[in-house]
Amino acid sequence: MRRDAPRAVVIVGASLAGLRTAEALRAQGFIGTLTIVGAEPHLPYDRPPLSKQVLTAQTEPPGIALPLPGALDARWLLGRPATGLDATARTVTLADGTLLKYDGLVLATGSAARAAPAALAEPPRGVFTLRGLDDALALRAELAPGRRLVVVGAGFLGGEVAAAARSRGLHVTLVEAAAQPLERAVGTVAGAYVAALHRAAGIGLRTRTTVTGFRAGADGRVTGVELSTGDAVPADVVLLALGSVPATGWLAGSGTAVGQGVHCDPSLRVLYPDGSVVEGVVAAGDVARVPQPLAGGARLALGHWTNAVEQGTTAAATLLAAGTPAPFTAVPSFWSDLHGARIRSVGLPAVADEARVVEHDLANRRLEVAYHRKGRLVGALTIGRTARLAAYRTALHAHREAAQEPASVA
Structure with missing residues (x-):
């Protein structure tokens, strides 16, 4: 280890990104003291199964514990x-x-899970959010066959929970403010395809509907949700899947640039x-807000x-770098499984201004969409065509350098 290398590293966050950074630090030669701080009482665990297998x-x-x-x-x-x-004092x-x-x-x-809008009254018992293991176990205990579940928000998390509950024999209603599920993330074509899978x-x-209030029984337990359409949907259980917000509240007063995440340079500083x-x-x-060339x-x-896995390696290298650190260059990717359909994506479909449909076959569960921004490829999504993503990933890697522009400070 070089003479000016850090001797004591603190990692705040004991989940996937924190663990992968710790592993990368050791793999890259860090021999100093390593302290990992976690808000939850659990050792690191895998979060994607929380809305599926759990x-x-x-x-x-x-078991979803990550190997140590x-x-x-x-x-x-x-x-x-x-x-x-x-x-300034270098203390946490x-x-x-x-x-x-x-x-x-x-x-x-x-x-953290986004809370219910302030305009709504305090949610009654039986209304859940899902972010951690304890949340998933509490929700799972409520998912008995024949019960009525209302999921508010048809993003990836809401859609996965709705699909899981339906497979367990619950009656499920999915409420979404946009015209289609996942519309903000993958556009209207893929969103409409996912809507057809749900139905x-x-x-x-x-869709095009929001929750305006909750109904509860004399025991304080939820009995339904009131909708912006003027009607109500009965519910024994409600999940608020309204998205997430980077956990930055503890950084108030630190002087760091915080807004929809912690602002970073291309090397994650x-x-x-x-x-x-x-x-x-x-x-x-999730907390890192990083310049995206695409x-x-x-x-x-x-x-x-x-993203959490790949950024851990770069974060460790940057912390240990002797000179100017290398930038984070991985192409983003994500996946979801809904009703037996495998949704896979690379790049940033959400920033596209055009979606080009290559294949659309609902009967055989196949979809391929290429996403462009100002005529340049910025992402791709497939359902049932995972092998086709390799070519898109190669093209996106090649396009990153061409798309590189000075980072906005916004």
Whole structure:
């Protein structure tokens, strides 16, 4: 390890991005002390199964713990969320008052479930959000066959929970404010395709509709949701799947640039509002808002599993770099499984201004859409055609350099 390398690294966030950064630090030669802070009491676990296998398991939910390398040699401080950062003194404060000094710091706090709009009254019992393992186990206990579930929000999480509940024999209604499920993420064509999958599975889909209130019984338990259409849907259980927000509240007063995530440069170094680098601090995963060449250089926070894995490696390399660190260059990707259909995507479909349909075959569960921005390929999505994504990924890698523009500070 070089003489000026960090001797004490603190990773705030004990989930996928934090663990992968820790592994990468050790793999890249870091021999100093490593402390990993987690708000939850659990060791790192895989989150994608929470809305799928954990909910659909017929007996005990499957084990989702992420394997911990024996050579990680880390101190784990779990169930002790961070509450403050002093970037000048290089200290992190925890909820129990513990003060951690660092030479290198990794911000990997992920994101939290978006709460119900302030206009809604306090949700009654039986209304859930889903972000962590404890949330999933609590929701799973409610998903008995024959019960009525209303899912508010037809994004990836809401759609997956709706599909899981339907497979368990629940009556499911999916409420979505947009014209189609996933419209903001993948556009109207793919969104309409997913809508057809939901309806074919027997899910009641209410689009262009929002929830305006909850109904509850004398026992304080939810009995239904009131809709913007003026009618109501009976419910024994409600899931609010309204998206997520990067977990940055603890950084208030730190002086770092925060807004829809922690602002980073292309190498994942955390920035001050004036664009200068916060020395010794990097970010990775859902919380990191990083310049995206495919989006014209705009900074985006991407809540994808692969993003957390790949950024962990870059964050570690940046923290240990002797000179100018290399930029993060991976092409984003995500996946989802709905009603037996495999949805796979590369690039950034959400930033496209044009969607070109290559194949559309609902009967055989096949879809291929290429997404373009100002005439340039920025993403692709397939259902039942995963092998076709390799060519798109190669093209997107080639286009990244051509699409590189100065990053916006917005």
